[in-house]
Amino acid sequence: MQTMSESRFTISPLNILLIVVTGLLLVLLWQLRSLLLVLMISVVLASTLAPIIRSAENLRIPRWLAVILVYLGLIAILTGIGLLIGPTVVEQIQRLFRKLPGYLDVLASLAENLALRFGITEPQAIDLINQIFDIQSLTTWTFRSSQLLLVRSLGVTRGIIDAVFTLLLSVLLSGYMLSGSKTLIKGLVSLFPKPWDDRLEAQVIPVSQKMGGYIQGRVLVSAILGIAISVGLKFVGISEFALGLGVIAAITNLIPFFGPVLGAIPALIVAIAQGGWVFLWVLLLFVVIQNVETYVLDPLLVGSSVRVAPLYQLLAVLGGAIVLGILGALIVPPWVAGASVLLENLYLKPKLEAEKKAAELESVAVEEKPSTLSVKR
Secondary structure (H helix, E strand, O other): OHHHHHHHOOOOHHHHHHHHHHHHHHHHHHHOHHHHHHHHHHHHHHHHHHHHHHHHHHOOOOHHHHHHHHHHHHHHHHHHHHHHHHHHHHHHHHHHHHHHHHHHHHHHHHHHHHHHHOOOOOHHHHHHHHHHOOHHHHHHHHHHHHHHHHHHHHOOOOOHHHHHHHHHHHHHHHHHHHHOHHHHHHHHHOOOOOOHHHHHHHOHHHHHHHHHHHHHHHHHHHHHHHHHHHHHHHHHOOOOOHHHHHHHHHHHOOOOOOHHHHHHHHHHHHHHHHOOOHHHHHHHHHHHHHHHHHHHHHHHHHHHHHOOOHHHHHHHHHHHHHHHOHHHHHHHHHHHHHHHHHHHHHHHHHHHHHHHHHHHHHHHHHHHHHHHHHHHO
16 A cells, blocks of 8 residues: 555656756747737737639639739728828827717716706715716726736737737738748648648648638728718718728627627717717617627628637636737737637547447347347247
8 A cells, every 4th residue: 555655646857857848848838929910910810811712723824923922902092091091090189089078068067967856966976977077087997997908918029019020011911921831831831740731731721721710801801890980970960070980890700709898888978068969879879780690690701700609708818818908809819719620520520429339239239139149048
């Protein structure tokens, strides 16, 4: 008994070596976290653009030329959109910030009147209402919250300049991945023993399709909602800020679950300050649009290609935001979608097939057992 207990607590030199190597690898990964971030963004970009590259290849365009043409086309499209609506959006957002103190004063007076109607006359309550809608305290809170998210987003890259460099490097690296994808994939899977090399190579396209489908769906849904909100706000009487508020809603809508709520807040503040039926119409507009997104657009454009449970998507958004801020909330969900493909194809499906074969063998054995006994008699 003593020998068994002693051997149970014995640590072999191999185990010590594995622990040390694992620790060193974790330290190395932490030191190279900025490079890992670049790789994560690059893979997401490459997965998003891969279907376009394959379509160009079907037209017998060389892959390297297709990559160059696709990137130049995207740059041209983004530049055109920026020149077309950029000045108007910037001017409307600047005007909104200039009028924000007046809107907050109106909200403060409405809140005080509402408190008096409910019999709340304590000075502490009135002071609290004034503090909530005070532009200085609200700006300070917003700045601190935004700074916290930006610090987490930029903390990996150590600054705004490094963040821009990271984005440019990610774009260049994603182009290299797309142009030399076959060579890269062959080199990576060759590191694994058979039959895992063939299995992993077979998962590249499904993983890429799911990761790219997530980003494509989110961008398309956000663009549709931005246009719908801009047009809807013009019809309900907020044409002064319609385009700017629509762009804000489209950008925030890229973040699942929380983005639509964040995008609706500026429009609702403007609507409340204008009073009358405007607030009700704006609230109804956002409720209708968000329901269309939840029950029509997301299942059709995102859910059909991703097929990840909403709980896992929510956890991915929260985990990404905690670790990397806004950037993490955008790029971690597609990685979770890609990981779900590997989990399903490399573990769940083989497990179900093995269980099914075992059940079939067991049923065959049960059927053959009585016949064997009858022959013996």
